[in-house]
Structure formats: structure tokens, C-alpha cells
Amino acid sequence: MIEPQPPIAAVPIEKNSESAETSTALSFAEFDFETISQTIVKLTDLEFKADSELNFGGQDLSIVPNFYLHSEASPILFAAWESLVKIVAHLLSPASGWSSDLLRTPDNIATYVTEEACEVLDAIESQILSENLEVRSKTQLNTKAPSYVLIKELIPRLLWYIARTSDDLIRLLTGVEARVFQLEKGWIKGMLRLTAILTLDNIAAPWSIDLATNQPPRSRLNSESLIQWNDCYYAQSPIESEKLLQQFLKRIVEVNPEIITFTEASNIDFLEPGKDWQSGKIQLCLDLEFIPDTETNIITPTGKPNEIPNNSRINILEFAAGFETDLDSDNYSQYRPVSGLQFKITNPENIELYYLTTVQEQLANFIDELLNVDLTNIQDGQSNELEVLIFDFPDPNLDDDLEELEDENETNNLADKTSDLKNENLVLSVVTSACEVAKRFQQSMELSEVNARSPQMLMADLALKLLWDIIRSSYEVMKILGGVQAQVLQPGGDWQTGTLCLVAILQVNAGHSRCNIDVVTGQLRNSNTKLLVSKAIATSQESDLCKYPVEIGSLAKRIIRKLRESSPEIALWMDGMEVELRSATASSADLLQTNWQSGVIKLSIGFELLEKDSIYI
Template identity: 30%
Template sequence: MILTVDLQSDSAAPTDTSELGVIDMQTDSFVEGSLQPAVPAPPLFNAAAIRQTLIQLVDVAQPATMAATPETVLGAMQRLVDVIGELRSPHSGWSADLPQTPENLFPYVTEEAYDLLDALQQQSIQPTPHATDATPAIAQFLQQDYCSITDLTPWLLWAIARSSYEVMQLMEGVEVQIAQPDQEWQTGILRLAIALQFDSPDLNWALDLVTLQPCQPHLSPDAQIQSTTLSPSSPLVAGELVQQVMQQIQRATPVLCPFVTGIQTTLLMPQDDWQAGLLQLQFGLEFMPTVGTSKSSQDTALNSSSATPDEQTDSPESEPPVPSSSTNSLKPLIQFTDTNWSSQYSAIVNQQHLDAILTHLQTSRTHDAVHLSPTSSIADVVEAGLIITNQLHQSSTLASRNIPHQIWGLSQLNLRLLWCVSRGAHEIMQLMAGIAAQVLQPTQSWQTGTLRLAVNLKLQTPELDWQLDLVTGRTSPVNSQFLAEDAIAQSHQTQWCQHPTLVQRLTHQVMHDIQHATPEIQLLLDGTDINLQQGDEPWQPGTLQLITGFEFVPDRPAV
């Protein structure tokens, strides 16, 4: 239960603690640690002063120079991973009593393993700047010498949310059923609580990054969690869920690892001296029960969780209506029908994710890690294939991005695409939300207003022509008027146009960062074939396409 802290009083609520851990990014293994949920706020906790605090960014590890993975190596590894994946299939005939170790797998992957070893031996892998999923846009924020808590907070939240769609959902809060030790099941909202904590001999505080208030008590690590969103098939243990989330965040966005392990820094609060100490991210779960829940509601939820994922996703009843501005209030379902397009989409996602994992193995410097290099042994190759297969199978980032192979409710698809686009850069998220800006358009005077990156989903069938705004969820005119590329924009709310900047350059920057983080989005910008169903009506063939452009809403009409 979340307790309210009275900021006017001299006390703050206590917090529970649990043993968590961090990822060793050299070995890619989970290391048990003493990372604890946020400590209680001090008696004179001053949220306003903390938000105005200035931090010196020191000892923040920048993303390492990565080694470019040759296409022949990448292709050979993909074939090895595919075979291992097939052997894991329930229909492969693999004995349940025989563990899938590198030694046991070798007779079945001999050809693929030697192909990969041959590719490694024929290629000269040179360290070069390499565009993996850790995009340059992520690291740019950390290149400044100083930043305020006000600026750091939204960047951290974005960097965490980009790790997977499920992590973003958990940050926002999901409906669950909870059974805490010695208590009955309760229904309520579960939220991933993320705190920024600072510890020094003279100053200690922990700030909830979402509420910007003192941290609240965390859910017991032994609590049982049942949720069709998080785990449709079986209950989760709270402590294990937090560990899984932390692993996912660090693998998807390695630049956050120093914040998880702790950064030695100095900060300056208003009306105080410089303080040296440890700045660290803390993770926990908060639960707010719904009033009037009972065991029967838990039984109902558990019964509903027995439905298959396809039934849960495809059910029109789970889908909110089309925005009221549409002339049709039915709840459409969308199915991607171009198999070649879908295969290409998945291949792009899988290859980028595989590239990031393989690059890490190639550049590892620890003695106990699996090394992939021209001098690797065949045993190392098979073991690396098994490790990569495990990571691909467990990656919620990969699952979040692979969208073509299921039926989607329209609003669910909108939210998933919104996440895919916004993970490219924090500035993209800012622009999608809208920023205060000045704009000079040809033949017009300077105007002040709101500049926004519009991302619209255009749907066409023989009977309809829709264009839905992913951010607002509302229909927009089919022929939306975007700013001309030769217009000038300036805003102090984003680094991308601190000075007068051509809209054409802004557009190029957006597409550049999207291509680094989610290159598969280009296929959606090109468009693809779909089937669309409204209610009980027959499926209709149609097309789907993402359309982007900059919109400007002036505070007052141009003179």
C-alpha cells in the first residue's frame, strides 16, 4: 500500500528493503548486490530544493567503441541460433531428460558452428564506431558537465522506458492481484517505483522520479503477483520481477549501468555548499489496492488469465473505441497480411538485436567470458550460440518490437508504435509531446506557439480513409498540413533547436535517430498491406502507413 507523506511534518514513511543486484556488462551475468529500495526521506526533505539541485556529471562511463560485426559473421550466427531455436521446439523430438548443453548440442549444429568459425577466421574485425541499439542519442545527454535534477529526471525515465514496452507499462501502473505474506489476495495497481538517491556524509535523500516526492514503502519481495499483462500463465514473485526488470533495463540501455551501480559525483543544492557523494538509481514496486476487492475478484482474474495470449490480444471487448471524432465508433482489429513484409520486418529487428549481443561477446575483456574471435574454439562458438539464443528468447525488448505476427486492436497497436518511435531519442519524445517554440515560415512573421512532431497512422480500405494521431489517439485530417521544410524553428526546450534551425534538419535528425534505434520503422513509413475488421463485419483488405511531420499551433494568428 502506498502511504501519503506529509511534507509539512517532521517524519517520513519507512521503506522495506530487499536484496537486488546489477548486471556485469562484461560477462552479461547477473551479479547479486546490495542495491536496496530507497531509504526514508530525512526529516527536512525539501523536494523543491532537490529538483533545483545541480549535478556535476563525473565518472559516467560513455558507451564503449564497438566492433563492427561483419555481415558474414552475423549471418552465420543467425543460422546457428535458428537451428538451436528449432531444437528447443516442443516438436523437435529432443528428450526432456537431456539438457541442452554445448556438448549435447554440438552433433546437431556441427555444420552451422563450423560455418561461423570459418566466418570469424576469414574476417578482420576492427574496432570502429558502431550503431548498436545503444544509440549515440542516448549518450549525448551525459556529455555535458552539469545538469539539473529537473533535466536529468525526464531523461532517466525515458532511458528506462525505452528498454521494453512492458517496462513502460509497469512504470505507468498495471492492474494486478497481490498476495502479500500472511495476507489475502487483493486487486489494485502495481507500479515500478524508480528513485534517484544521493548519499554523502552530510546529505541523504531519495526522490521518486515520477512523483518528484519522497519515496513510499515498497512491496515485500516475497509478495505474489498475478497479472495478465505481466505474466498470463503463472504468478510472479515481486523480488524476482524487480531483478528481471533491472536486467532488461541494463541490457537494453547499457549507458544506465553506472546509474544503477552508483556514480561518484558532486552536487549543489540551493542555499548549501557543494556535496560529494554517491548518486544511484533504486528500483522497487509499489501497490495501491482497489477499494472493496475480495478473494472472488482474484478468482475471476485467475480464470480470465487462462485465456491464450492471442485470445487476450484479439478480443474486441478488450479494445477501447475508436476516438469520438471518428464517424465509426466500432473497435477495429488489424492484421498484417504481406508475409514478405512481415518477414523483412522481423529480420531487421532480430538482426539488430543479434548484432548488439554478438558485438558484446566479441569485445569482452574478462577472463571468464565467452570470447568470439578468429582464434575461438569450436566449443566457444557453440557456447556463444547457446548464450545468444537464451538472450534472444528472454529479451522483452525484442518481443516489444516484433509486431507483425499477431492481430492487433487499433489502440493497442497505436501505443506499441508510439513506444517504438519514441525510443529513438529523448528529444523525439519531447517533440512528440510538443514544445514551446518560435517559428518563422516563408512569407510570414515570427510566431510563438507549440511545435510538435506528429506521427499519424494512415488506414485505408475500400470503405474508409482514416488518419489517427498516435499521441492524441484522435483522428486528424487526411491531408494534414505540416510545416514546410524551409521553415525555421527555435526552442530552448530541446537541444536540437536551441538556435534557429531548418525544419528539414530537424526532420533529418528525427529520422536518423529512429533508424539507429528502430530501423524497422522505415518499413511502416513505406506502408504495407493489412486486413481490417470492424465488429462482426467481414475482414476488409487495406493499407497501413506511418506519416510523420512537424505541426505548429501558434499562440495567436500570424500578422
């Protein structure tokens, strides 16, 4: 659990101390999150634009792509995409002969694969125009966006946009092991964390808040500090922190164009409890926080970094529910990670299906982004619908009223979007998407075709990937995964009040060895964990999924159905996958043998109610 930070003195805007490690963003003289969270914000810029007669995005705004590429994608499209992914995977691998002086970023990689990227874009254009891709549409949005929002409601929404961008970012939000080079200190290892900082620029009471901790930003890296993080292709070679942040911000805006409203400072009026209306600017910024290990852990040329204790990490779902899971409760075994568990898929049919699912799912994600509204050319007065997207956008993945496009004009709108597919930005976008999937196979692309399609994976990486898939599927699903205050009535019992949580568990069976891994925490759960029965009734004013009383079984089925649709990989693991498993470290040797053994991994979904005395507030 993150301890509250002591009050800190306010500092002028953009003023940093001489020491980058101790610099502090602007904040209240005495930081009061409760007051900040209850502050009402009125987005005056967007309210002005709402009066404009210009129609931003037209009907395209209502298009919610949902692709089933296993049967729908043409052989030409998949072949072009697979070829690009394989080349990118080779360029990302140590065997590529890539110059150590050149960063392996999508920008640099794009120089070598422009022709292949254009072939993918040509195939997508052809497929859209021939209507071979299944595109579904919902009713045109006609609800006027609210002009007001509470800061406490804005915080989780903004963090969700960041977390859903990529699994790299969700890792970085929680903290990752990395090394940093700083002048006069050399290379130091420690925990690197991405901080999402919401800043209010106001003369009377400026403040700045780390959205994941609900505290003032504690420290920041000098913009010229070098970062090396081996698990991220942006930072496999040392890169300046400022350039790394620029890459992340660019990717976030590409995936979530509506967030540009906040990444570029917006004028607001705000009403703080006990005060009159004031004016200011609000902006979302990214920064990096680095927590060094002890002085004895300074990295030498031959030194190897030690694992950072998991209890130093931040639970990505804290911001959604305002609490941390109690890892000392009876639901969990002794607190320890399962990072030493490895597995590989063995069934030939499953190997092929897993490979196709992974490659094609990323292709579907890219096409989804491609059909999003392009915000690079927004004119004044055209951004009203951004407010709809952020504050009042119906959840497409939990809307059962989807209908196939029938109107010829809507189809023509899709065709218009393909008229300039091969511009530089789109080439870079398709290469970036190829990098996302290629990094999962890059270590084995030099091996046989079968091994390349079934790389050895860590159980912890699988859990994090599935967590990301669940989080990005829906904002409402993310909220209930983190926990919402609710009332539950179980058959034969009385009404109970507590925190209702969606539970995702990886069930691992290998011979006589069995264990349950919590996808959210990455920790072992006891096999006798008590989940809510399907006939229990739940209701919560904090979740649109159960604002009115609903049976737990019905709610679970609805979420499972939509998770299967939004992520084919989740569907594979829900059905169960035959694998071989082993323990690669001594710390996990009591869970599994060190030699490979046959087993099954299956993802299950349920609900639990954490009563107040089992939660850290």
C-alpha cells in the same frame, strides 16, 4: 495528469513502515522538486578515476555497430538464430507442457536450449572474424566528460536508459494491468507500475524522487508479494516482486552498461541553491507501485480482470518535456483507446519481410549488446569513459560522419571479443534476446508456417512497439518526441513560442473507414490535425537537433532517415503495409467492422507546435 502530492515527513534511510503499502522512501521534510532539479551534482568517484592512466575499453568504446542483416547475415547465422527463436517460442507457449512450478524466465529456459544458444554464438563468432558483418565506426572519443550535471538533466537521461531496454519496461513505466498476492488480502487486481527512484543519501537533507512523476515515491510493494502479469514472460507465472526487480535490473544493465555508475551507489558532491557544497551518495533503484482497483474488484478463481482506465496511466514522455499532452485539444477525437482494433498482414511478400525483419532486428540488437564493453570485470580506475557515455556521448544515430572500419587493429579488437563467447552469461544473454522476439510469435507458432509469420496483433501493441523503437533510437529523438520549448516561424506568420513535438501517426485506411492513431498517446487524432509546414523554421535551446535554426522539412527528413536505419520495422510501416483489420470489441465497433476487411496501415512523421495555452504544466 498526475496531481502533486502533499508534503511528507522525512524518514531515516532504509526505514520502512510496518505496512509495505504505506512505506515511504527518504525525502525532504517538505518536498521541493524545483530545488532538487536545480541542484548541481559533481561525480567525485569518476573525477578521481579520470586521473588514472588505465584505458577503459580502448578503441572498442568508439565502435557503434550498425548492422544491415537482410543481406549481410550468413545463412548459417540466421538459421541458428531462427531455430533458437522457434524453440523458445514453443517453450513460452501454453502447449509446451511447461511445469506450473517453474517460472518461464530466460534463466530457466536456457537450461533447455544451451546447445542451440551456443550454435548462435559460434555463428556470430565466425561471422565477425570473417568480416561479413558490416561494422561502422566513428572517430575515437576524445572529449573530456563534464564533472557536473543538473539533476533535471540527469532525470530524463536515466529514464531513457530504462525505457529503451525493452518494450516490456516501457509498458511497466506507464502502468500495466496485473494482479498481486499479499498476505491477508489474497489476489487483488489493479495497476502495476515500475518506479525508477533516484536517492540522495545525505545526513542533512536526504531525498528520494520518483523519476517519472517528479514526486516522492508514494508506496511500494512488499518484497515477498507475488506478481502475475500475463504479457511479460518473467511474470506469466506468479513471481516475488524482489526477484522480478532483479530480473529487470539485470536486463537494464546488460543493455545499458553505462548506467551501472548509478545502480551502484556513487560518491558525489552537490550544490543546492542557497546552500554550501555537501557530500553524499547517489543511487538509482527500481521498485514497484501497485494501485488496487476497488474492493469489489478483488479477483476470484473464476473472475476476469477489468480494463484499467487509461487516464490512470502515466505518459512515458512526461519526464522529457515536463508536460502532458492535452487530450481535450482539437487535435484529438473523443478520449478513448483503440485497444479493440486488430490486424494481420496479408500480402505474402510483406508477411515474409515482416517476419524476417522482426527476427533479424532482435539479432542485430543482441550483437550490438555483445560488442558493448563488458562491465562485469571493471577494475578501479577504469570507468572514466562511463561519464562520457552518460553526459557527453555524441548521438550515433544522428551522426552522418560514420565510416567503415579500415584499421586492422580495430578489427582485431572485435576478434578479441569473440574469444570467450560461450560463457554462461552470454548463453543467458542470447536466450534473453530470443525470448524478446519469441513472445511476439508464441501464440501462433503451433499453426501453419504462414500464420506463424503473420500473427494477429492489436493496434495498441503495434503503437507501443513503434513508440519504443522511436524512443530507443536516440535520446535527442526521445526528447523532441516528448516536446521541447521552441520558437517557430512559419511562412506568412510571426514567431511563435511553444512546445515543439515530433508527431508519429499511424494512418489506418480500410474501405470507407479511416482513422489516425497517435503513437505516443494511443488515442485517435482528428484527420484535420495541423502539422507544421516543411518550410517553417524552428529553433530550441533544449534540443541539439535544432539548437540553431533549421527547416522543419530538413529536420524531419534527417530523423526519418535515421529511424529507418535504426529500426527496419519502422521502415516497413513507413512504406505502408497491406493488412486485414477488424474491431474485436464493442467500444471500437464504430471505427471498423467486426468482420475482417482489407486495408493499409502507414506510419507518418511530422511536427506540431503546442502553444502555451494548450499545455498542462
